Amino acid sequence: MARIDADFLQIIKDFSLFDDVYMNCFFKDFPEGIQFILRKILDRSDLVVKSVHIQDVMVSMTSKTSRLDVFAEDGEGNQYDVEFQFLPNENIPKRGRYYLGNIDQNMIRRGEDYDTLHEAYVIFICAGDPIKKHKPMYHYTMKDEDGNELNDGQHLLILNADYEGDWRLKDLMNDIKAS
Template sequence: MIITDEKLKGSIEDKMAIADSFNLMDDDFFAVVMRDKAACSYTLSRLLDKKLNVIKVDTQYAIRNYNGHSVVLDALAEDDEHKLYNIEVQVKNKDYHPKRVRYYQASLDTLFLEKNQNYKELPELYLIFISATD
């Protein structure tokens, strides 16, 4: 295999230095880490101070709204009790967070309540925003 991307060339030490600079506030790194159910379970357990078991997780989960604003969730997880967890990482303070949270919740609720379903059938949902600026 021939490496043609200049960013991928270099010594193992160079690559380790780049990897050492990553943290969960980096969008791409966050997505890779949260894709692992055990890592996601551990992170949620630490954040919520309770033991839970993630059975499904999707990163960069897109909810398309053809009549309005679409959203892409950083991580959407489901635990073994079928509770949902939307974990968002915000590095910049570019949006009004309370309304952003409200819009994300509404988008998820619309997605998980089908026609003729009762509102009590909506799954329990936790929205977790991790912000570097708050």
């Protein structure tokens, strides 16, 4: 029997969905996993994931390339980018804006009407609270100065997996962090 080095064994024990290698193994052949997570986060039991792409690269000839952790599309054409951030930084909101723009750009083809754009979600599951307002989840949409929703279909969700208080996703966040 092969003997495993203690340091290597500890690395394996510490794996969670915040590790790209483990996340890739977990979702690659198990799209139901991301479907379950999306259903819980969005509180939609009817959401059915049609396709999943792990570490999907959105290449642009003129701008920064994006590497999406888990990219999913549901049966209605809505698109979801789920990012697992172990070390979230202050740039999460602008990164979310950039990813939403990339999703939109790849969702509509030349000559298509803007009405063909489906809902787009970028979801950051963070080990920590990058917004620093001590909330479990932040859901951003476009609104005017009076608080009226624009209903443009873009959603940026930032989840604080380390939130200590009770909330509906606490068990899910603990499972995601579990090694």
